[in-house]
Amino acid sequence: MKNAVFNLLPLALSGLMVASSAQADTWSSIGGQSSAKPTHSASPVKSSAMSGAAAQLLLQDIEVLKQEVQRLQGVVEQQGYELNKLKTEQKERYLDLDRRLSQAVKSAPSEQASNSKVMAKQSYTKAFELMKKQKLAEAADAFNEFLQSYPKSALVVNGYYWLGQIYYNQGKLDDARKAFTIVVNQFPNHQKTADSMYKLGVVLHRLGDNAQGKQYLKLVVKQFSDSATARFAKKYLKENYSN
Amino acid sequence: MELNKLFAASLLSLAMVGCASSGGTTDEAATTDAAVEESQTQGVPGSRDLDVVTEEQAAMAANSLLEQTTVYFGYDRSEIRPEFKDVLNAHAEYLVANPQARAVLEGHCDERGTVEYNLALGERRANTVKRYLIVQGANPSQIESVSFGEERPAMIGSDESVWSKNRRTEIKYQ
Amino acid sequence: MMKRYLSILLMMFCFSAQAELTIEITQGIASSIPISVVPFEFDGTLTDDVDDIVRNDLERSGHFSLLEPDDMLSQPQHEEDIYFTDWRLLKQDFVVIGTIKQLENKQYQIRYQLFDVFNEQELLTQTLKGNATQLRDIAHRISDAIYEQLTGIRGAFSSKIAYVTTNSQRTKFNLSISDSDGAREKVVLSSKYSIFSPAWSPDGKRLAYVMLEDSGSKVYVQDIATGKKQLVSAHKGINSAPSFSPDGNKLALVLSKDGNPEIYTVDLKTRHWTRVTNHYAIDTEPNWMPDGKHIIFTSGRTGNPQIYRVNITSGYIERLTFEGSYNARARLAQDGRFLVLVHQERKGAPFHIASLDLVRGLLQTLTSDTELDESPSVSPNGVMVMYAAKYNKRSILAAVSVAGDVKFLVPSKNGDVREPAWGPYLN
Structure with a gap:
């Protein structure tokens, strides 16, 4: 049986040539009729049933070609991707250069202002994040640095408030008093004012200054009567000044 | 059960007198029949006897090939490995000799890779076998292919010895 | 990155008898937010422990670390009882308190409040009503609201997951849905045939799936509430890999009736079929993009599977993955900004889940502890990925954050769990 299959080879290849005339042309132009492969020549051809084996060889060749096309498609796609990436990168590099150049030319003061605004915000956020992680000492340093570096920032009030909170939590009551006092005296209309005033009252009370503490707590209740802070102030007054 | 049926059928077609002639007798088959008949009736030793022995052996070999109904594949591959060509040739010959025979080809995968991609890969494995058989002369209407992906493993487990047994196409006669 | 390995392997959940899934947290965020959910006030016993469910939801998200009720200095149930100094002492950032009241008609009213310990402020309060069977829904909604308030991202604890369970002999298959925590499992379909590729309709009311019968694979769509199932596709060859269009009217799926697997779409009402791809290699695993105009799919056109995107109308195809020898079964996040996929770095390497940022083209491998990771899908809020994997020689579900x-x-x-699909928001 093996022999039979072997004998089919020439027919298979001739079938291949017929099947694809373009290929047949190339073959004959390169090597002349029978010289393509040595195994072609000789051996008598059996009849009918052999077309199966011929087609089998054709099929095999097509499979090989398909795989080769797939491999090449992969290479083309990969290269297209690399090329696109390079293009984008180059464009970005150019745009970056362009940006830097125009920046150097302009160096507008307004830009500097907005720049410092961004930096102030960053400095504040850094301190705030430290505080959220309960790293209180580091947070206090960071807030102090922020307050010194950006005294005109809109976040200064918040900075003093949180600094007061941190000192309060650390038990540094006098430092807390100073921070809350700054908010209460210098920023009477800020959203943190009520909380600061309440805390100032509590701090003063705990420092032993009962009268002034009570005064601030009552002021909170009066000035910010609708707020949750006023409720806390009332509660504190009730619990600590009831008799 | 299918196997037994198949074995009996192939015995009938290849070894018994005249039976195979019912469907597209080839020269080879005819000489086999003649040889068998002669050896049975006469039983005389001679030059033809040698032929008889080899032809019988060939028939036996074909039968043992027909008993192999599973071909295996490489990982993520669907082309026929050279070592399974004899098996598939035997099945093709059987289908040619028995036009009434119907085969279902079930393509399977190992568990690696995604369920859906494996369902597609299983179909490719069934289809390459189908194409091979058709090219070898089987009638397309004799063969159905179906994919079971990685859903019906022959063996359970997670190493190459198991995986290699699961990457397969099973030929099932109906 | 602030990631640390906690590697706790805590058994977090104990369910009622019929529930099949349990949850083990293997890794959380070290910088997670400390929060206390105080046991809610209620006279009597309930089938579902609302505050316990909330605690488990928040813990499982990885963004929070929960204080055990036993470790609480006090267990306030009303605002005036909260002594913030206590919670500061316990280093808690937030406290949740609540009350459950029984009304007439077997209804319950649940009120809860979320407090910021540092600022001693109420951040959120809600009152919810429902019957006993809805307590679990209410608990998940509370978790959703707290999660959104504190992270700015919509919570997905109320969403459902679909998955397939099977016995080790692979002779019985159940398509089931459950809450996102694995509770309240409901079997949608039982079959002796393998079920896979479940896909949710955008409204969460229907499931499309593949059933592999003896004659081959078929695609069905089933109404979850009524259980009514409808055969959508039974062509010659493969019928598989369904994915709903964003409007829910069409299905993208795979048919091999033309000789090899191609992507098709079908209008579920008119039954009008449209062929989308045409290539002699395997094209499969379509997933509809949120714009409704593109479909991503897996193709073996370069010899090994990679992810591509096709414009449905123009047929223009673009390759999306370039790293790795095997990239398949991509599923998009709901906003379409990224996708998750099965990724193999090189031949012979393990299969893992990776994400691909579609804007920046960045591929990131997300999993490492599990093997043969498969079928990833993204939670509707784009935060978590649920996938199937081999772990201790069994098929289990696992989740990893994006x-x-x-x-x-x-x-x-018992048995194996496969083919998870995370459902949409259910409003």
Whole structure:
């Protein structure tokens, strides 16, 4: 049986040539009729049933070609991707250069202002994040640095408030008093004012200054009567000044 | 059960007198029949006897090939490995000799890779076998292919010895 | 990145008897937010422990660390009882308190409040009503609201997951849905045939799936509430890999009736079929993009599977993955900004889940502890990825955050769990 299959080879290849005339042309132009492969020549051809084996060889060749096309498609796609990436990168590099150049030319003061605004915000956020992680000492340093570096920032009030909170939590009551006092005296209309005033009252009370503490707590209740802070102030007054 | 049926059928077609002639007798088959008949009736030793022995052996070999109904594949591959060509040739010959025979080809995968991609890969494995058989002369209407992906493993487990047994196409006669 | 390995392997959940899935948290975020959910006030016993469910939801998200009720200095149930100094002492950032009241008609009213310990402020309060069977829904909604308030991202605890369970002999298959924590499992379909590729309709009311019968694979769509199932596709060859269009009217799927697997779409009402791809290699695993105009799919056109995107009308095809020898079964996040996929770095390497940022083209491998990771899908809020994996020789579900910093396992008590699909928001 093996022999039979072997004998089919020439027919298979001739079938291949017929099947694809373009290929047949190339073959004959390169090597002349029978010289393509040595195994072609000789051996008598059996009849009918052999077309199966011929087609089998054709099929095999097509499979090989398909795989080769797939491999090449992969290479083309990969290269297209690399090329696109390079293009984008180059464009970005150019745009970056362009940006830097125009920046150097302009160096507008307004830009500097907005720049410092961004930096102030960053400095504040850094301190705030430290505080959220309960790293209180580091947070206090960071807030102090922020307050010194950006005294005109809109976040200064918040900075003093949180600094007061941190000192309060650390038990540094006098430092807390100073921070809350700054908010209460210098920023009477800020959203943190009520909380600061309440805390100032509590701090003063705990420092032993009962009268002034009570005064601030009552002021909170009066000035910010609708707020949750006023409720806390009332509660504190009730619990600590009831008799 | 299918196997037994198949074995009996192939015995009938290849070894018994005249039976195979019912469907597209080839020269080879005819000489086999003649040889068998002669050896049975006469039983005389001679030059033809040698032929008889080899032809019988060939028939036996074909039968043992027909008993192999599973071909295996490489990982993520669907082309026929050279070592399974004899098996598939035997099945093709059987289908040619028995036009009434119907085969279902079930393509399977190992568990690696995604369920859906494996369902597609299983179909490719069934289809390459189908194409091979058709090219070898089987009638397309004799063969159905179906994919079971990685859903019906022959063996359970997670190493190459198991995986290699699961990457397969099973030929099932109906 | 702030990720640390906690590697706790805590058994977090104990369910009622019929529930099959349990959850083990394997990795959380070290910088998670400390929060206390105080046991809610209620006279009597309930089938579902609302505050316990909330605690488990928040813990599982990986973004929070929960204080055990036993470790609380006090267990306030009303605002005036909260002594913030206590909670500061316990280093808690937030406290949740609540009350449950029984009304007439077997209704319950649940009121809860979320407080910021540092600012001593109420951040959120809600009152919810429902019957006993809805307590679990209410608990998940509370978790959703708290999660959104504190992270700015919509919570997905109320969403459902679909998955397939099977016995080890692979002779019985159940398509089931459950809450996102594995509770309240409901079998949608039982079959002796393998079920796979479940896909949710955008409204969460229907499931499309593949059933592999003896004659081959078929695609069905089933109404979850009524259980009514409808045969959508039974062509010659493969019928598989369904994916709903964003409007829910069409299905993208795979048919091999033309000789090899191609992507098709079908209008579920008119039954009008449209062929989308045409290539002699395998094209499969379509997933509809949120714009409704593109479909991503897996193709073997370069010899090994990679992810491509096709414009449905123009047929223009673009390759999306370039790293790795095997990239398949991509599923998009709901906003379409990224996708998750099965990724193999090189031949012979393990299969893992990776994410691909479609804007920046960045591929990031998310999993490492599990093997043969498969069928990933993204939670509707784009935070977590649920996938199937081999773990201790069994098929289990596992989840990993898209950021890669939170991980948990959802093993089944018996048999194998496969093919998870995370459902949409249910409003």
